[in-house]
Amino acid sequence: xSMLKIDNLHVxxxxxxxxxxxxxxxxxxxxxxxxxxxxxxxxxLVQVLAGREGYDVTAGSVSYQGRDLLALPPEARAREGxxxxxxYPVEIPGVNNVxxxxxxxxxxxxxxxxxxxxxxxxxxxxxxxxxxxxMDESFLNRGVNEGFSGxxxxxxxILQMSVLEPALALLDETDSGLDIDALRVVANGVNSLRRQDxxxxxxxxxxxxxxxxxxxxxxxxxxxxxxxxxxxxxALELEKRGYDWVKQEAxxx
Amino acid sequence: xxxxxxxxxxxxLVGQKYRHGFVTDxxxxxxxxxxxxxxxRLISRKKEEPQFMLDWRLKSYRHWLTMRExxxxxxxxxxxxxxxxxxxxxxxxxxxxPKSLDEVDPxxxxxxxxxxxPLHERAKLAGVAVDAVFDSVSVATxxxxxxxxxxxIFCSFSEAVQKHPALVEKYLGTVVPYTDNYxxxxxxxxxxxxxxxxxxxxxxxxxxxxTYFRINAANTGQFERTLIxxxxxxxxxxxxxxxxxxxxxxxxxxxVVELVALENAQIKYSTVQNWYPGDENGKGGIYNFVxxxxxCRGASSRISWTQVETGSAITWKYPSCILTGDNSVxxxxxxxxxxxxxxxxxxxxxxxxxxxxxxxxxSKGISxxxxxxxxxxxxxxxxxxxxxxxxxxxxxxxxxxxxxxxTFPYMExxxxxxxxxxxxxxxxxxxxxxxxCLSRGISEEDAVNMIVNGFCKVVFKELPMEFAVExxxxxxxxxxxxxx
Numbered sequence: 001x002s003m004l005k006i007d008n009l010h011v012x013x014x015x016x017x018x019x020x021x022x023x024x025x026x027x028x029x030x031x032x033x034x035x036x037x038x039x040x041x042x043x044x045l046v047q048v049l050a051g052r053e054g055y056d057v058t059a060g061s062v063s064y065q066g067r068d069l070l071a072l073p074p075e076a077r078a079r080e081g082x083x084x085x086x087x088y089p090v091e092i093p094g095v096n097n098v099x100x101x102x103x104x105x106x107x108x109x110x111x112x113x114x115x116x117x118x119x120x121x122x123x124x125x126x127x128x129x130x131x132x133x134x135m136d137e138s139f140l141n142r143g144v145n146e147g148f149s150g151x152x153x154x155x156x157x158i159l160q161m162s163v164l165e166p167a168l169a170l171l172d173e174t175d176s177g178l179d180i181d182a183l184r185v186v187a188n189g190v191n192s193l194r195r196q197d198x199x200x201x202x203x204x205x206x207x208x209x210x211x212x213x214x215x216x217x218x219x220x221x222x223x224x225x226x227x228x229x230x231x232x233x234x235a236l237e238l239e240k241r242g243y244d245w246v247k248q249e250a251x252x253x
Numbered sequence: 254x255x256x257x258x259x260x261x262x263x264x265x266l267v268g269q270k271y272r273h274g275f276v277t278d279x280x281x282x283x284x285x286x287x288x289x290x291x292x293x294r295l296i297s298r299k300k301e302e303p304q305f306m307l308d309w310r311l312k313s314y315r316h317w318l319t320m321r322e323x324x325x326x327x328x329x330x331x332x333x334x335x336x337x338x339x340x341x342x343x344x345x346x347x348x349x350x351p352k353s354l355d356e357v358d359p360x361x362x363x364x365x366x367x368x369x370x371p372l373h374e375r376a377k378l379a380g381v382a383v384d385a386v387f388d389s390v391s392v393a394t395x396x397x398x399x400x401x402x403x404x405x406i407f408c409s410f411s412e413a414v415q416k417h418p419a420l421v422e423k424y425l426g427t428v429v430p431y432t433d434n435y436x437x438x439x440x441x442x443x444x445x446x447x448x449x450x451x452x453x454x455x456x457x458x459x460x461x462x463x464t465y466f467r468i469n470a471a472n473t474g475q476f477e478r479t480l481i482x483x484x485x486x487x488x489x490x491x492x493x494x495x496x497x498x499x500x501x502x503x504x505x506x507x508x509v510v511e512l513v514a515l516e517n518a519q520i521k522y523s524t525v526q527n528w529y530p531g532d533e534n535g536k537g538g539i540y541n542f543v544x545x546x547x548x549c550r551g552a553s554s555r556i557s558w559t560q561v562e563t564g565s566a567i568t569w570k571y572p573s574c575i576l577t578g579d580n581s582v583x584x585x586x587x588x589x590x591x592x593x594x595x596x597x598x599x600x601x602x603x604x605x606x607x608x609x610x611x612x613x614x615x616s617k618g619i620s621x622x623x624x625x626x627x628x629x630x631x632x633x634x635x636x637x638x639x640x641x642x643x644x645x646x647x648x649x650x651x652x653x654x655x656x657x658x659x660t661f662p663y664m665e666x667x668x669x670x671x672x673x674x675x676x677x678x679x680x681x682x683x684x685x686x687x688x689x690c691l692s693r694g695i696s697e698e699d700a701v702n703m704i705v706n707g708f709c710k711v712v713f714k715e716l717p718m719e720f721a722v723e724x725x726x727x728x729x730x731x732x733x734x735x736x737x
Contacts, residue, residue, distance in 0.1 A: 092690075
């Protein structure tokens with residue numbers, strides 16, 4: 001079943017055309033990696049999918065579970081099961097980390113006609129998920145990302161993912177800024193969330209994340225277009241040879 | 254930017270109606286507008302005041318005539334015609350004024366009911382003693398007996414003048430002298446009522462004390478006066494709340510609050526101010542020109558001001574601490590909101606005189622719509638204040654792109670042993686923060702409330718618990734959807 005179908009997506013940010021016709025299909029249960037050089041439009045793509053303002057979709061369409069994703073406001077996308085793990089999770093001083101997560105989960109549950117979780121139910125759920133991410137109790141009482149290290153912020157994103165249980169998870173450079181131990185924890189967390197009814201799209205610069213989270217498909221995004229797609233061996237080839245040969249190959253075609 | 258959907262929801266939600274804007278139709282005994290010595294004599298006579306009180310009023314009035322309206326604040330103020338204001342308005346008494354709650358005009362009680370003020374049993378449940386000031390007169394003070402047993406005096410200012418004249422005479426004007434400033438001097442001449450609190454030596458006041466002020470009559474000013482004295486080792490926590498009906502003309506509110514803390518005493522003074530702020534075009538609203546000052550007169554005493562200012566067209570207010578006693582502590586925690594065309598120029602003064610005195614200032618300004626919010630603070634350390642310490646933190650949050658935030662910190666340090674720290678930040682309610690919340694499924698309205706409440710958290714923590722909730726709700730109403 002197709003979870004996400006991006007068709008000929010053109011996106012402009014201000015005066016700059018960032019995406020020049022991206023097409024991509026991700027099925028349920030699949031993990032796709034999007035790789036590419038800096039400034040290729042990788043982050044723009046996931047931000048647009050999550051509903052961030054400030055981008056104009058000038059052509060193309062995105063269908064999510066058969067519905068027009070772009071017609072939904074960001075909070076509705078989240079309630080329908082789209083989740084974005086941010087590259088740079090923002091700090092919200094004074095707002096409790098867990099309070100935000102509980103508000104999010106209950107908004108999702110309400111949308112789906114499920115009863116809201118009370119504080120006790122929620123706490124026991126979140127404690128269980130925290131074990132998975134090797135997070136200690138102090139996370140419960142801190143402000144949203146307030147004073148978190150880079151690694152803590154990324155772990156917190158995956159914790160949120162595990163609690164919100166999305167159908168489509170978009171991971172924006174979840175590996176950046178992580179040391180090897182933190183990377184392993186985060187990757188294990190993501191792997192444990194792989195399911196037949198869940199699709200994961202990872203944006204990354206490096207092959208090393210893919211050593212831990214094995215993708216079904218790898219795409220090279222460059223200059224706002226997907227130049228090449230392949231299986232996990234493509235990532236290894238990119239690691240060895242860089243991106244230039246892909247660009248040249250595409251230019252020659 | 255009209256195409257930005259956030260701006261549209263901003264406009265729609267900023268249009269949130271003021272909830273306390275009704276007028277109570279009640280017969281009032283109102284002195285005709287105008288101010289002269291005869292009016293002051295009339296007020297004093299109506300209140301059956303002793304001679305010293307009248308003399309003090311007249312002395313103040315004569316001094317006021319020599320003063321000029323101050324215009325140094327970062328405010329645009331339409332001219333005030335002091336002769337068109339009525340300086341005294343009281344709900345008409347059936348006999349000689351209410352002796353107990355049963356005698357209070359039911360319409361008045363209804364008004365307080367609408368305002369959600371716990372005059373009857375609700376007061377008991379809440380454990381809060383309430384004094385309510387309606388226009389110029391204090392109408393009911395609950396819990397007098399229980400407080401009386403503890404030796405605490407909590408009554409209207411008028412009653413204090415009659416029943417405890419020696420205490421009033423001893424402390425009145427000792428923190429805010431009658432010559433202090435234009436509005437305080439005017440208040441000294443014409444003040445109508447207010448609250449009086451006296452907590453004797455060693456007594457911990459057994460409950461939160463609370464006063465609600467309401468301006469009802471048209472074209473009246475409200476000039477209440479509050480005096481709180483905590484003797485050696487005493488403790489009291491006091492909260493005031495304020496509302497007013499919606500009227501097109503501006504109404505003047507020029508109050509004076511004096512706090513005196515003797516050795517080891519502690520006074521916590523909290524304000525939740527929700528005067529009518531004017532409509533979305535800036536028409537009407539209360540001019541809130543208030544002088545609030547406390548003196549830590551004794552060693553190791555402590556005064557804390559906590560304020561949540563969401564109302565008024567114009568706020569001009571600097572709750573201050575004079576730290577006279579050695580080791581005394583002054584604190585100021587403030588959340589000030591300026592939405593629509595509201596203007597707020599508020600902050601504090603910390604005057605360090607005693608040795609090892611400490612002060613903390615935390616100011617959170619929120620500006621939305623066309624609101625202008627200024628923090629103005631003075632930290633003054635005199636040569637005698639050896640080892641004095643101050644920490645100041647001023648944060649401003651902007652919502653939308655038509656509002657403003659300004660910070661005017663003044664520091665005068667005259668001893669090399671003092672340490673003074675100042676931190677200031679200005680942030681826009683971040684698109685990033687908002688998007689982060691939305692992407693977790695949280696609605697825009699809830700997200701804004703969450704972010705703003707987070708921003709104000711350190712101040713709300715200082716409020717008595719039952720009022721912290723009220724303050725949060727008030728903030729939500731004042732700012733609903735104000736995102737740009």
